[in-house]
Amino acid sequence: xxxxxxxxxxxxxxxxxxxxxxxxxxxxxxxxxxxxxxxxxxxxxxxxxxxxxxxxxxxxxxxxxxxxxxxxxxxxxxxxxxxxxxxxxxxxxxxxxxxxxxxxxxxxxxxxxxxxxxxxxxxxxxxxxxxxxxxxxxxxxxxxxxxxxxxxxxxxxxxxxxxxxxxxxxxxxxxxxxxxxxxxxxxxxxxxxxxxxxxxxxxxxxxxxxxxxxxxxxxxxxxxxxxxxxxxxxxxxxxxxxxxxxxxxxxxxxxxxxxxxxxxxxxxxxxxxxxxxxxxxxxxxxxxxxxxxxxxxxxxxxxxxxxxxxxxxxxxxxxxxxxxxxxxxxxxxxxxxxxxxxxxxxxxxxxxxxxxxxxxxxxxxxxxxxxxxxxxxxxxxxxxxxxxxxxxxxxxxxx
Amino acid sequence: xxxxxxxxxxxxxxxxxxxxxxxxxxxxxxxxxxxxxxxxxxxxxxxxxxxxxxxxxxxxxxxxxxxxxxxxxxxxxxxxxxxxxxxxxxxxxxxxxxxxxxxxxxxxxxxxxxxxxxxxxxxxxxxxxxxxxxxxxxxxxxxxxxxxxxxxxxxxxxxxxxxxxxxxxxxxxxxxxxxxxxxxxxxxxxxxxxxxxxxxxxxxxxxxxxxxxxxxxxxxxxxxxxxxxxxxxxxxxxxxxxxxxxxxxxxxxxxxxxxxxxxxxxxxxxxxxxxxxxxxxxxxxxxxxxxxxxxxxxxxxxxxxxxxxxxxxxxxxxxxxxxxxxxxxxxxxxxxxxxxxxxxxxxxxxxxxxxxxxxxxxxxxxxxxxxxxxxx
Ligand SMILES: Cc1cc2nc3c(=O)[nH]c(=O)nc-3n(C[C@H](O)[C@H](O)[C@H](O)COP(=O)(O)OP(=O)(O)OC[C@H]3O[C@@H](n4cnc5c(N)ncnc54)[C@H](O)[C@@H]3O)c2cc1C
Numbered sequence: 031x032x033x034x035x036x037x038x039x040x041x042x043x044x045x046x047x048x049x050x051x052x053x054x055x056x057x058x059x060x061x062x063x064x065x066x067x068x069x070x071x072x073x074x075x076x077x078x079x080x081x082x083x084x085x086x087x088x089x090x091x092x093x094x095x096x097x098x099x100x101x102x103x104x105x106x107x108x109x110x111x112x113x114x115x116x117x118x119x120x121x122x123x124x125x126x127x128x129x130x131x132x133x134x135x136x137x138x139x140x141x142x143x144x145x146x147x148x149x150x151x152x153x154x155x156x157x158x159x160x161x162x163x164x165x166x167x168x169x170x171x172x173x174x175x176x177x178x179x180x181x182x183x184x185x186x187x188x189x190x191x192x193x194x195x196x197x198x199x200x201x202x203x204x205x206x207x208x209x210x211x212x213x214x215x216x217x218x219x220x221x222x223x224x225x226x227x228x229x230x231x232x233x234x235x236x237x238x239x240x241x242x243x244x245x246x247x248x249x250x251x252x253x254x255x256x257x258x259x260x261x262x263x264x265x266x267x268x269x270x271x272x273x274x275x276x277x278x279x280x281x282x283x284x285x286x287x288x289x290x291x292x293x294x295x296x297x298x299x300x301x302x303x304x305x306x307x308x309x310x311x312x313x314x315x316x317x318x319x320x321x322x323x324x325x326x327x328x329x330x331x332x333x334x335x336x337x338x339x340x341x342x343x344x345x346x347x348x349x350x351x352x353x354x355x356x357x358x359x360x361x362x363x364x365x366x367x368x369x370x371x372x373x374x375x376x377x378x379x380x381x382x383x384x385x386x387x388x389x390x391x392x393x394x395x396x397x398x399x400x401x402x403x404x405x406x407x408x409x410x411x412x413x414x415x416x417x418x419x420x421x422x423x424x425x426x427x428x429x
Numbered sequence: 430x431x432x433x434x435x436x437x438x439x440x441x442x443x444x445x446x447x448x449x450x451x452x453x454x455x456x457x458x459x460x461x462x463x464x465x466x467x468x469x470x471x472x473x474x475x476x477x478x479x480x481x482x483x484x485x486x487x488x489x490x491x492x493x494x495x496x497x498x499x500x501x502x503x504x505x506x507x508x509x510x511x512x513x514x515x516x517x518x519x520x521x522x523x524x525x526x527x528x529x530x531x532x533x534x535x536x537x538x539x540x541x542x543x544x545x546x547x548x549x550x551x552x553x554x555x556x557x558x559x560x561x562x563x564x565x566x567x568x569x570x571x572x573x574x575x576x577x578x579x580x581x582x583x584x585x586x587x588x589x590x591x592x593x594x595x596x597x598x599x600x601x602x603x604x605x606x607x608x609x610x611x612x613x614x615x616x617x618x619x620x621x622x623x624x625x626x627x628x629x630x631x632x633x634x635x636x637x638x639x640x641x642x643x644x645x646x647x648x649x650x651x652x653x654x655x656x657x658x659x660x661x662x663x664x665x666x667x668x669x670x671x672x673x674x675x676x677x678x679x680x681x682x683x684x685x686x687x688x689x690x691x692x693x694x695x696x697x698x699x700x701x702x703x704x705x706x707x708x709x710x711x712x713x714x715x716x717x718x719x720x721x722x723x724x725x726x727x728x729x730x731x732x733x734x735x736x737x738x739x740x741x742x743x744x745x746x747x748x749x750x751x752x753x754x755x756x757x758x759x760x761x762x763x764x765x766x767x768x769x770x771x772x773x774x775x776x777x778x779x780x781x782x783x784x785x786x787x788x789x790x791x792x793x794x795x796x797x798x799x800x801x802x803x804x805x
Binding site: 034295302318326333352359414415418423425427428 | 430435680687705711712716717722727729737793800803804805
């Protein structure tokens with residue numbers, strides 16, 4: 031057992047760091063805070079994301095660990111981790127998490143050859159962005175309760191219904207859609223997955239605003255949307271199986287600890303240089319203890335995330351299903367603790383958004399609001415705990 | 430990077446678990462807790478035969494030159510079994526003190542005796558004020574010819590009641606901390622057990638003008654603080670391993686219980702409240718477990734591990750209390766009894782918390798180093 035990086039890996043890390051340090055100098059100011067909000071929130075942010083996406087694709091960095099047959103170079107898992115950490119540390123955009131992180135691995139496992147050849151290369155080249163159309167008004171945690179239908183008529187499907195919370199739908203070129211292809215079947219039976227072009231007729235995207243006003247997620251209305259049969263991924267009515275795999279791809283979260291580390295660094299600088307009541311903040315024992323606790327949680331969370339990735343790299347998905355849920359819930363709740371601690375330590379100034387008076391450009395007041403969503407998105411903390419108890423502890427699951 | 434155990438690690442793990450499950454079931458632990466000596470000399474000899482006592486020492490001192498990861502594996506097993514013995518005081522506290530700060534002659538003399546199981550030792554560091562900081566050591570060592578005269582009181586000296594020799598931290602005339610090797614049977618040394626939550630061998634040790642030859646200084650005069658700090662950083666990691674083992678036992682025992690115990694016509698493990706308690710327990714355990722092995726690897730890889738040793742110990746302290754408390758709660762009434770096993774862990778969580786520095790002590794160590802070094 032060892033945690034050593036080889037010389038090549040250290041050099042690689044430095045290459046990533048040099049790249050992002052340089053490139054992020056040109057980023058619009060919103061990237062100081064939060065890459066996702068900055069990227070989807072306004073046109074400048076989106077343009078910056080797209081140009082970064084092209085550069086990263088040219089370097090082949092977000093497809094490093096992909097199999098060679100799909101244009102990757104099968105890099106060891108550790109190299110992908112180093113990349114994810116550096117990318118997250120610099121709060122950089124350029125990676126379409128939905129396409130690269132979720133849909134591409136699903137395609138590799140479940141799509142037919144024609145679909146792989148058609149759909150994977152544009153993702154690898156950084157030319158398309160996806161969104162994830164799963165949740166509905168009455169199907170949230172209980173996703174299998176969804177009612178949007180895709181009814182087969184000849185060589186195509188006709189889609190009607192509504193999706194909600196679709197992050198980035200107002201920016202995306204395509205979506206992956208989960209819909210009911212057999213209305214006579216219940217719950218997880220009778221569902222299918224589709225690759226859908228956002229520009230086809232009958233799709234209407236309406237904004238929903240995050241509590242701070244950012245336009246991040248959306249509702250999508252489908253009226254008689256026609257999808258060709260060749261865009262159905264995997265066998266008809268059996269979409270739940272691949273969807274569960276997609277969920278697991280969503281929950282490995284090494285990056286979140288790297289971005290928390292960045293925040294801790296900034297906070298340390300802040301308490302070293304800010305006076306209140308005649309003394310520097312770091313002299314306050316409460317402040318010292320809070321920051322020490324954050325450090326501990328960042329370190330141990332990261333070690334867990336490494337373990338999860340390590341097991342996934344070995345194809346040990348049973349072990350990593352629990353770990354992925356653990357890492358997700360630990361990471362997002364840590365982020366929330368961090369935001370709370372930070373805005374407490376900052377006192378009155380902790381409430382400020384972008385302003386010359388805002389400590390750390392308002393990154394922590396943003397985090398205070400944003401962290402709430404992270405505990406809900408991609409399976410709420412309660413749902414993750416259910417999974418940990420069932421799969422990890424082996425407790426009985428009652429229907 | 431390679432996060433897998435070697436096959437040697439796996440074998441050590443299996444052997445340790447098998448040995449302790451057979452030789453030291455929880456009923457035996459409770460018997461030993463009630464006994465005056467608080468350990469079994471017979472089991473101690475068997476432990477020596479397994480090679481655990483010399484594991485960390487270099488071969489020239491009768492040891493096996495093992496890695497720290499090996500020690501962590503053993504300490505985990507000890508924590509799961511709650512095995513009562515002078516292992517921690519003799520090997521981790523005193524053995525490491527001699528290894529880190531002793532003279533060549535002292536290492537050659539003492540370490541092989543420890544390794545073969547014939548020498549039990551105890552570290553007399555803490556005093557009336559209960560401070561963990563070496564600079565608060567006040568027990569007096571006055572130079573008198575070729576000797577020093579020690580006088581004062583030490584508290585919370587683990588296993589002094591069964592030790593052959595003590596290492597005593599004292600302040601010499603020039604105010605520096607110096608470590609002395611003292612015969613535990615010296616007529617001017619008075620040792621008595623203190624009643625503790627852990628029902629362990631915490632002792633009060635009174636030194637009434639105890640004469641110690643200068644040759645019995647561990648290493649050189651004045652190096653006590655540095656030696657104690659070096660020892661304590663490693664010992665804290667080993668203690669954290671014991672804690673992690675105890676946490677795992679709590680989770681396994683409680684999961685089993687929650688699957689079997691029925692109320693309202695179904696297993697209590699089916700109630701979501703219980704499921705989320707247990708999910709939180711596993712979450713705390715898994716994060717701490719992975720951190721433990723990284724810090725152990727840092728030691729073996731020669732990295733600066735002091736900050737993370739402190740972070741790990743603080744974390745482990747809190748996690749053990751949390752997990753053992755929830756575990757007992759999930760057991761209901763039986764969790765509160767001496768007859769049941771789960772209460773053992775709730776009590777040990779408290780005694781482990783104090784060993785090698787409590788949570789507040791280590792938070793402060795972490796922060797001081799963060800301030801100096803930054804978090805990377
Ligand atoms: C920022 C953000 C981005 C999102 N992006 C997307 C996206 O891109 N695509 C997409 O499809 N969806 C997206 N979502 C939706 C997200 O997946 C759902 O919000 C989530 O699954 C919860 O569903 P819900 O909102 O309907 O809450 P509900 O399921 O109604 O939950 C309400 C409360 O009940 C609890 N609860 C529910 N079931 C259980 C149970 N069995 N046991 C215990 N507690 C339970 C929940 O934990 C929660 O506290 C996003 C959400 C957010 C906040």
